[in-house]
Amino acid sequence: MQALTFGGKEVIEFSTVNDPQLLHPTDAIVKITLAGICGSDLHVYHGRETGLDFGTIMGHEFTGIVEEVGNDVKKYKVGARVLSPFTTSCGECYYCRIGLTCRCEKGNLFGWMQHGHGLHGAQATYIRVPMADSTLIPLSNDLNEQKGLLLGDIFSTGYFCADNANIKPDTVHVVIGCGPVGLMTIIAAKHLGAETLFAVDIIPERLAMAKQFGSVTLNAATENVKEEILTASNGRGADSVMEVVGSDQTLKLAINLLRPGGTISSVGVHTAPNFSFSPSEAYDKNLTYKSGRCPAHHYSEKLLREEVPQRYNIENIITHQFTLREGANAYEVFDKKLDNCIKAVLLTE
Numbered sequence: 001m002q003a004l005t006f007g008g009k010e011v012i013e014f015s016t017v018n019d020p021q022l023l024h025p026t027d028a029i030v031k032i033t034l035a036g037i038c039g040s041d042l043h044v045y046h047g048r049e050t051g052l053d054f055g056t057i058m059g060h061e062f063t064g065i066v067e068e069v070g071n072d073v074k075k076y077k078v079g080a081r082v083l084s085p086f087t088t089s090c091g092e093c094y095y096c097r098i099g100l101t102c103r104c105e106k107g108n109l110f111g112w113m114q115h116g117h118g119l120h121g122a123q124a125t126y127i128r129v130p131m132a133d134s135t136l137i138p139l140s141n142d143l144n145e146q147k148g149l150l151l152g153d154i155f156s157t158g159y160f161c162a163d164n165a166n167i168k169p170d171t172v173h174v175v176i177g178c179g180p181v182g183l184m185t186i187i188a189a190k191h192l193g194a195e196t197l198f199a200v201d202i203i204p205e206r207l208a209m210a211k212q213f214g215s216v217t218l219n220a221a222t223e224n225v226k227e228e229i230l231t232a233s234n235g236r237g238a239d240s241v242m243e244v245v246g247s248d249q250t251l252k253l254a255i256n257l258l259r260p261g262g263t264i265s266s267v268g269v270h271t272a273p274n275f276s277f278s279p280s281e282a283y284d285k286n287l288t289y290k291s292g293r294c295p296a297h298h299y300s301e302k303l304l305r306e307e308v309p310q311r312y313n314i315e316n317i318i319t320h321q322f323t324l325r326e327g328a329n330a331y332e333v334f335d336k337k338l339d340n341c342i343k344a345v346l347l348t349e
Ligand SMILES: [Zn+2]
Pocket: 038, 039, 040, 041, 060, 061, 086, 153, 154
């Protein structure tokens, strides 16, 4: 089959590799219909994560059709339309039972192979899905592939971020970063009842989409963000700040914009060894800080049940579509935000 594989720092190769095989009776093989390129794929792309095996198939966002199932797969039959969270989960361990499926004791991240262990990713024709019954989620006919793909990762992540932000009526909230996850966070925060919702970025096209999704936009390059937030909050600061970028600067900005007693909800993938604010700053703000990887299986099921993705045009953020063969170019366009790219997906045939 064809796949995009990791070839080293900023090298994505269009490769011919062996088709995946069933390794365990609980595995399924899924034929990919749509694969996404995620902001966290860029950490790998830039070589910021060390130790990923060369030849690892990239990607962890996908929808597909079940092609083959092991003997112990009960829930899915060949031909079923499915979406998948970016990690596998067993459905039975302590973490799965409490809804923290991203920390499943047997779970793995797709597109992550180290020393020959782990899972290949979804930017390929086929993918092997372990623990298929408890990992995959049916993609119902009222959901298109795009919605399904976003639900398995970034829409769930955005919703998780907003859900952790303690949104109440008559409060002031801020989303820092209007990339794909930030835009999903804005939709979720509005859904959860945020009335005064500011969105901060420096890229005009992204701010325009943030406005379309119902936020008041602030361009950090040309406007005084802190002054605007203080004005909107009787001089107190924001009740919550949702930080989706994952940089030291944005975390620093988050605590600066926050009122005492407020909440920072952070889903940006942080790789720094230390916080960019001090314990005394946290103390002085009576800070609540929530962070971590989204339990996407838990949220995907919840949001489908509540028919949330059905209600919003979340797929409007997908600005670019490429074929697998164009993978190297797709990564470059997405990474450098060329041609006003917000979100890029890959068609696998
Ligand atoms: Zn992702």
